[in-house]
Amino acid sequence: MVATTGLTPAQTKPSARPNPTRIQDGRGYRVFKVFNVLILLGVVVLTLYPFINLLAQSFSSETAIAAGHVDLIPKGFNITTYKTVMGDPTFWENYRNTVEYTVVATAISMVLTTCYAYVLSKRNLKGRGFLMAVAIFTMFFNGGLIPNYVLVNDLGLRNSLWAIVLPNAISVFNLLVMKTFFENLPSELEEAAAVDGLTTYGILARIVLPLSKAVLATMVLFYAVSFWNSWFSAFLYMDRSDLFPVTVYLRNMIAGATSGTNEGASGEQALQVAANIQAVTIVLTVVPILTVYPFIQRYFVSGVMLGAVKG
Amino acid sequence: MENLSRRRFLALTGGGATALALAGCTTHTPGSTPTDTALSGNEVGAMTDYTASTAFKATEPLDFPIAILSNPSYPYNGSWPFFNDLKKMTNVSLNATVIPLSDYNTKIGTMIGAGDAPLIIPKTYHPAEDAFISSGAILPVSEYLDLMPNFTQTVSEWNLGGDLDQLRAADGKFYLLPGLHQQVWQDYSIAIRADIFKQLNIPTPKTWDDVTSALRALKNAYPNNYPISDRWSTATSGQAGPGANSLLAILGAAYGTQAGWNYQHATWDSKTSQFVYTGAMDEYRQMCQFLYTWVNDKLMDPQSFTQSDAQAEQTFANSQSFVISANAQEVVNTYEKDLSGTQGAQVVKIPVPTGPMGATILGSRLENGVMISSSALKSKNFVAMMQFVDWLFYSPTGKMFAKWGVKGTTYSGSIDNGSFKLEPDVTWAGVNPTGTKNLQVDFGFFNGVFAYGGSTELLNTQFPPAELTFQKAMDTRKVLPLPPPAPLSAQDQQQTTLWATTLLDYVNQMTLKFILGQRPLSQWDDYVNELKGMNSAQYVSIVNKSYAAYKKAHG
Numbered sequence: 001m002v003a004t005t006g007l008t009p010a011q012t013k014p015s016a017r018p019n020p021t022r023i024q025d026g027r028g029y030r031v032f033k034v035f036n037v038l039i040l041l042g043v044v045v046l047t048l049y050p051f052i053n054l055l056a057q058s059f060s061s062e063t064a065i066a067a068g069h070v071d072l073i074p075k076g077f078n079i080t081t082y083k084t085v086m087g088d089p090t091f092w093e094n095y096r097n098t099v100e101y102t103v104v105a106t107a108i109s110m111v112l113t114t115c116y117a118y119v120l121s122k123r124n125l126k127g128r129g130f131l132m133a134v135a136i137f138t139m140f141f142n143g144g145l146i147p148n149y150v151l152v153n154d155l156g157l158r159n160s161l162w163a164i165v166l167p168n169a170i171s172v173f174n175l176l177v178m179k180t181f182f183e184n185l186p187s188e189l190e191e192a193a194a195v196d197g198l199t200t201y202g203i204l205a206r207i208v209l210p211l212s213k214a215v216l217a218t219m220v221l222f223y224a225v226s227f228w229n230s231w232f233s234a235f236l237y238m239d240r241s242d243l244f245p246v247t248v249y250l251r252n253m254i255a256g257a258t259s260g261t262n263e264g265a266s267g268e269q270a271l272q273v274a275a276n277i278q279a280v281t282i283v284l285t286v287v288p289i290l291t292v293y294p295f296i297q298r299y300f301v302s303g304v305m306l307g308a309v310k311g
Numbered sequence: 312m313e314n315l316s317r318r319r320f321l322a323l324t325g326g327g328a329t330a331l332a333l334a335g336c337t338t339h340t341p342g343s344t345p346t347d348t349a350l351s352g353n354e355v356g357a358m359t360d361y362t363a364s365t366a367f368k369a370t371e372p373l374d375f376p377i378a379i380l381s382n383p384s385y386p387y388n389g390s391w392p393f394f395n396d397l398k399k400m401t402n403v404s405l406n407a408t409v410i411p412l413s414d415y416n417t418k419i420g421t422m423i424g425a426g427d428a429p430l431i432i433p434k435t436y437h438p439a440e441d442a443f444i445s446s447g448a449i450l451p452v453s454e455y456l457d458l459m460p461n462f463t464q465t466v467s468e469w470n471l472g473g474d475l476d477q478l479r480a481a482d483g484k485f486y487l488l489p490g491l492h493q494q495v496w497q498d499y500s501i502a503i504r505a506d507i508f509k510q511l512n513i514p515t516p517k518t519w520d521d522v523t524s525a526l527r528a529l530k531n532a533y534p535n536n537y538p539i540s541d542r543w544s545t546a547t548s549g550q551a552g553p554g555a556n557s558l559l560a561i562l563g564a565a566y567g568t569q570a571g572w573n574y575q576h577a578t579w580d581s582k583t584s585q586f587v588y589t590g591a592m593d594e595y596r597q598m599c600q601f602l603y604t605w606v607n608d609k610l611m612d613p614q615s616f617t618q619s620d621a622q623a624e625q626t627f628a629n630s631q632s633f634v635i636s637a638n639a640q641e642v643v644n645t646y647e648k649d650l651s652g653t654q655g656a657q658v659v660k661i662p663v664p665t666g667p668m669g670a671t672i673l674g675s676r677l678e679n680g681v682m683i684s685s686s687a688l689k690s691k692n693f694v695a696m697m698q699f700v701d702w703l704f705y706s707p708t709g710k711m712f713a714k715w716g717v718k719g720t721t722y723s724g725s726i727d728n729g730s731f732k733l734e735p736d737v738t739w740a741g742v743n744p745t746g747t748k749n750l751q752v753d754f755g756f757f758n759g760v761f762a763y764g765g766s767t768e769l770l771n772t773q774f775p776p777a778e779l780t781f782q783k784a785m786d787t788r789k790v791l792p793l794p795p796p797a798p799l800s801a802q803d804q805q806q807t808t809l810w811a812t813t814l815l816d817y818v819n820q821m822t823l824k825f826i827l828g829q830r831p832l833s834q835w836d837d838y839v840n841e842l843k844g845m846n847s848a849q850y851v852s853i854v855n856k857s858y859a860a861y862k863k864a865h866g
Contacts, residue, residue, distance in 0.1 A: 066649040068625045090386055146424040153427055236418060239408040241387050248411055253383040255413030275621075 051286075058082070058279035065275045081280045090241065091249060091281070098245040099288075101234070102227045105165040109223045110216070112169050113178060118204055120175070121182035139172045145236075152237055163237035164245075168230070174219050181215040182208065217299030221292070228289045250281050350458075353693035356402075363460040367702035367709075369402035369695050376429035378422075379407040380415050380760050384751070391755025396717055403699050423448045423684070430696060432682040433760045437478055440487045440682050444480055445801045450683040451484035458694055459701035461709075462488065469493050474676050476796040481857065483865045488700065490678030490764030497663060497672060497785050499557045502637035502646060504630070505657040519565055519601065519664045522634070526610040529633050537612035539605070540632040542623035543572070544616050551815070553822040554616025557636040562601065564673055565666025568594040574818070576811060576847075577854040579794030586797065586854045588847040590818035591839045597667070599825040600832055613827055624649060630656070639778045643741055659777065662784035672788040678763050680704075703761065710769060713761035716754055726768045741775070797858035807853055810846040817845060 025033070052072050057065050061076030069075050085091055120131060143151070148167065157163040185208060193207045209216070231247035238244055356369040381387035387409045398404050408429050410418045415434060422428040423443050432449075443449045456463050466472060471491055478485040501522070508515065508525065511532050516522040529538035544554035552559060552571045559571025569575050569589050577586040589595060605611035612632065615623070626632045628649035637646065637660045650656035665671075681700060687693050703709040715722045721737050724730030733739060738746030739757060751757050757773075767786075771779060799807060821838055824830040830838075 063649060063652055066624060066645075067628050067652075090388075145421055149421050149425045149427075153425060235411065235414055236421060239410075241381055241409045244411070248413075249386075252381065252386075252411035252413045255383065255411070 054279050054282055057276055058283045060276055062276055065279075078276075081276050082284075085277060085280045085284065091246065091284075093242055094244050094246040094249045095284075097234075097243060098228060098247065098285075101161060101164050101245055102224055104161060105168070105227045106220060106223045108165055109169050109171070109174075109227075110220060113171070113175050113219065113223075114209070114216070116170060117175050117178035118182055118208065120179045121185075123183075135170070135172050135175055149236060158237050159239055159243060164227075164230070164233050167233060168227075171223070171226070174222055178215055178219060181212060185211060213299050217296045221296050224292065225289060246285055250285055253281055254278055350694055353688070353691055355691040355695065357692070357694035357698055361460065361698045363464045363706070367401050367698050367706075369692075369699070371402070373403050373692050373695055373699075374406050375403060375431055375692070375696055375699065376406045376408065377431040378419060378429045378433065379405075379409050380434045381409050381411050382759060383412060385749070385755075385758065388755065391753075392720075393713075393716075393755030393758065393761075396712070397703075400712070401699060401702065403695075426686075428684045428686075430684045430687040430690065431700065432684060434679055435487055435682045436679045437487055437489065437677070441480065441804070443682070444486055448685055449486050450685050450687060451482075451486055452488050452683055453479075453485045455697055458697040459488075459705065461701045461705035462491075465491050465705055469676070471676060473793055477675060477793060478677070479796050479798055479861075479865075481798040481800045481861065483861075487680045487682055488704065489680035491705070492676040492678065492764050492770070493766045494786060495672050495674040495676055495790055496770065496782075497674065498638045499561060500637060500660050500663045500781070501558070501561075502635055502642055502658050502660045504633040505659040506655050507630075507633050515659075515661055516664050517662075519562065519666045522664050523601075523605065523610070526605065526634065527608070530608070530610055533633075536631050536633075538610055538632060539615065539634040540612035540618075540623050540626040541615035541636050542618070542620045543636055544623075545619055551819060553819040553826070555636070557638075558615075559598070559602075559822075561663050562598055562666070563595070565664065565668055566594040566598045566601075567668045568592050568598060570595065570598060570822070574815070576807075576814060577797070577851055581792075586794075586851050586858065588842065588851045590814070590822070591842050591847060594667075595822075596825075596832065596835050599822060602826040603828055603832065606826055607828055616823055616826070639774065639781075640740070642777075643775070660781055662781055668791075670788045671791050672785065673791040673793070675793060704764075707766070707769075710762070710765045712756075714757055714765070714769065715772070716750065716756040721750060721754055721756060726772050731772050740773075795858060796861055797854050798861055799853065799857050803853050803857060807850055810850050813845050814842065814847055814850065817842065 049072075053070070056072055056074045057070050058081065059074035059077055059079065060070045061078050064070050064075035116131075116135070119125060120128060120135075122128070125131075142148070152158060152163050152167065157166065189207055189211070190203050193203045198206060229247060231245065231251055234243070234245045235248050235251075238248075356371045356373045358365065358367065358370065361367060379387055387407065389407065394405060406429075408422075416439065419428065419432060419435075420442070423432075424446075426448065428448065440449060466475060469491065475485060475489075478487055478489060480486065503515070503525075505515075507529070511528055513525045513528045514521070516525050526538045530536075541555040541558050543557040544552075552574060556571035560569075560573040561571075563570030563573060569578055574589065576589055578589040578592060579585075580587045602611070606613055612618075612626070623632075623635060624645055627635045627646060630650075630653060635646070637658075639660065642658055642660050646658040647656075650658065663672075681704060683697075683700070687696060690696065703713060711726070715731075715733070716737075720734070722731060722733050724732055733742055733746075733750065735743060736746045737743060737748050737750050737754075739750035748754065756762065771782065774782060821830065821841075825832055825835075825838075
């Protein structure tokens, strides 16, 4: 195994060192800052308001919600709904599935995407254009619903974790982001490592990945959030309710709130699922993935690469 | 779908070859019908002496794949006593593909398209099965009715032949085993705040004109409110309407046309014995005119046609409106519940007000039903499966079991003498509120997948007294004959579907404009001409042609 030779021209490294002397902001800039803050505050309100409203609903009584009295503060405080939903074994079973699917799927996706992206970032790789084309092709074309179903079915993946994990393992968008990131790593680092005797895998594991924590963290987050929120493949490929992720449970519950409105004389008692049960379920589903953000955020540090190459 | 034609072709030819092979292997026994002969290899587990008066029990343990809709109010549970008791009684266990209610049709469509559907596919609403006919993926069940004595007996006793004709495809067969009702069951009407009506001395409306006077009286008493702010305006399922789709449906029926979520492009005109385009009927215009008056006189909230159900319910719950569209279950579960904090509030669903059509009712006595996958024909248990479906969905015992469970466990008494009641610890839809066990959640009975249709006595057991009064009033109405069948050929179907979307959008849009007064009704003739420009005349002529062809071919 021969290490890649650094025949490609060295990348220009970014120099973004902040100026140590503080300069008084210009008038225009101060005006900009005021507007900037106002607009961003508006965005914060827009995004937070529905969530807080939902939180308030989850602690409110059904009658108060129906009468439209719940805004930001719970009315008719009650936590019985939380107790009921949390006492539903199916909810927890599906919740456990979601966690399981997300963890496994994210791990597999990360391994595959990283390997693929790293390979694609090597400009001297033979067949790189073809490998790129294969990936890009799937961004624009896919087999369609029924052929996909037939494929997964014939591979015997139905009712297994793999039906969710494998078809979605590589997101081309994430792949491209990672590839660009790897391309921007200074090739001198890898050359130096090769000179010191590391193999390709050694370079990837010991040099490249430790320097790529920022992009890795971002990708983990992207993948985890998308797998956490996804429901369609699980809905399509799972035939037993004990295999559903919690998103399918949630979606069904929200649909139940409107299904009483079907036309015609149906004997079905599609009882409406109360608004606060929906709110509680949504809150319980959203909170865990929200709490992941702060932990990953510390990896979003800019300038990890600064000063890595002294020349 | 294109990609699959080869696969389907293979599945079909495979199925056909098997059927042929089976037919070839058997010797013809005198006296038996051709179907019997062809199926002699599929009789494993079937009863030889199964009739309408026998209880079905498979001669050996069987397992049938079935699609089960999981309703969020009673999510599917494989350990429900329903399944255990069923197994004990019939020797049949069900191998369930559990599908959430939210996307039931998507998954069924995909599975059938992929040639991988469960053999029994319940909860199919006509005409959803039409989409699968041309691919041959579902069984023309009308060809196998000799295996289903309960079904055939019910159809002849309740005289449902005409209703069933509505299901027939152009080949004269039907592909869906529908739920059968003894009488036309009208559930949707309007609900009024009876306490406010009483307080203002407004009589309960009997006709739509009475409703108008009642709204005027309410408007006088509460000038700042719209007396009616309606709902069912957002398309959640089925086809989109102009808004206030339930109100339009019952009002349309009162005028002798079809509107709202009952809108069909072609309506049968019994006077001229042909189909006419619904959106261009003069009755349709009168209906728009009627609602225009309501909106124009500020009796009806113009938001009625666009707002969400929740908004309409909220207005009603806050006593800002006094009339709203309703069905039995919404009255109990939503309106009465939401108004429980309001002193003296009383909500009554009134018998559907009558219009120019008089005290009549038009409706089908069929409900959603069961499709059978064509691959069932390949199963050696096919006959047993059809007998099982017949017993569970169509025999009085099977129906009673699916709806109310087991005597002595979940209920006592009998429906014949009116002594039926749920056991005290079993709760269901507000009956026995203190009961600890829920009939649906804990037992799996009264599941919409299995329990529907049935005799009037059976249906009446599920109604609270208020609803029984409503049903009694509705039962006195004269039932109008259903339109004759006019099934379209696959090609015509495709052609009309292309026109239908544009037409429906335009009719909806213009209906709303006429009602809201954004387009004066004096332009009605222009509108009818615009519809013609969108092929409304060709649409109706295809339907009339199909009607004539069907009449000629199948009488």
